[in-house]
Amino acid sequence: KAGVTQTPRYLIKTRGQQVTLSCSPISGHRSVSWYQQTPGQGLQFLFEYFSETQRNKGNFPGRFSGRQFSNSRSEMNVSTLELGDSALYLCASSLGGAATYEQYFGPGTRLTVT
Amino acid sequence: ELKVEQNPLFLSMQEGKNYTIYCNYSTTSDRLYWYRQDPGKSLESLFVLLSNGAVKQEGRLMASLDTKARLSTLHITAAVHDLSATYFCAVISNFGNEKLTFGTGTRLTIIP
Numbered sequence: 001k002a003g004v005t006q007t008p009r010y011l012i013k014t015r016g017q018q019v020t021l022s023c024s025p026i027s028g029h030r031s032v033s034w035y036q037q038t039p040g041q042g043l044q045f046l047f048e049y050f051s052e053t054q055r056n057k058g059n060f061p062g063r064f065s066g067r068q069f070s071n072s073r074s075e076m077n078v079s080t081l082e083l084g085d086s087a088l089y090l091c092a093s094s095l096g097g098a099a100t101y102e103q104y105f106g107p108g109t110r111l112t113v114t
Numbered sequence: 115e116l117k118v119e120q121n122p123l124f125l126s127m128q129e130g131k132n133y134t135i136y137c138n139y140s141t142t143s144d145r146l147y148w149y150r151q152d153p154g155k156s157l158e159s160l161f162v163l164l165s166n167g168a169v170k171q172e173g174r175l176m177a178s179l180d181t182k183a184r185l186s187t188l189h190i191t192a193a194v195h196d197l198s199a200t201y202f203c204a205v206i207s208n209f210g211n212e213k214l215t216f217g218t219g220t221r222l223t224i225i226p
Contacts, residue, residue, distance in 0.1 A: 033213065033214075035214075042216060042217075042218055043202065043204075043216035043219075045211075045213040045214060045215070048213060056211040056212060056213050090156060090157065092214075097212040098212040098213060098214055099145065099206050099212040102147075102159065102162055105149075105156045105157040105158075106156060107155070107156045108155075108156050110154075
């Protein structure tokens with residue numbers, strides 16, 4: 001069974017640009033969650049999508065957005081990039097809500113903002 | 115807001131020694147995870163602890179959960195170099211959002 005895949009794996013952008021990251025969950029998983037990992041703030045929850053609906057959202061500005069498609073693939077978008085957005089972005093998929101089902105993490109996208 | 119604290123943040127230990135990493139959390143939870151992360155890599159699930167008194171063991175690692183004390187421990191027995199990594203605990207609150215709240219992580223270095 002294929003695991004969670006994320007593309008691209010590495011990305012370099014300039015301040016002010018926008019970026020879109022993609023996550024393909026494990027087949028049959030309907031929930032996708034996104035996390036940001038930085039040395040200063042650690043691992044922080046961004047949002048969770050289930051059946052194309054955002055169910056939960058973390059404490060991030062509106063520049064961070066996401067969506068989920070009917071095949072459960074998810075994208076997250078960051079607009080007007082700032083230097084502080086440099087991070088490892090991880091997505092995790094699960095059969096359902098995290099309170100009941102284990103989450104499986106993808107390899108991550110390393111975003112560098114210059 | 116759920117807070118998850120791990121200690122120590124950094125741990126350097128010799129091969130063959132035993133040590134324990136602690137994870138304290140601030141609100142009621144019946145679901146706690148331990149993850150391992152190697153440098154530049156993603157998170158690898160180690161244990162899922164679902165009830166008070168739960169204990170799980172895999173190789174030289176053993177995790178336990180005390181929901182009344184809001185405490186989980188990850189015990190390392192006779193450490194070997196391959197266990198060098200950063201270890202995270204993550205908790206889901208019984209109230210509110212179904213999201214993982216992570217601890218700060220413990221960077222473990224095993225010295226030969």
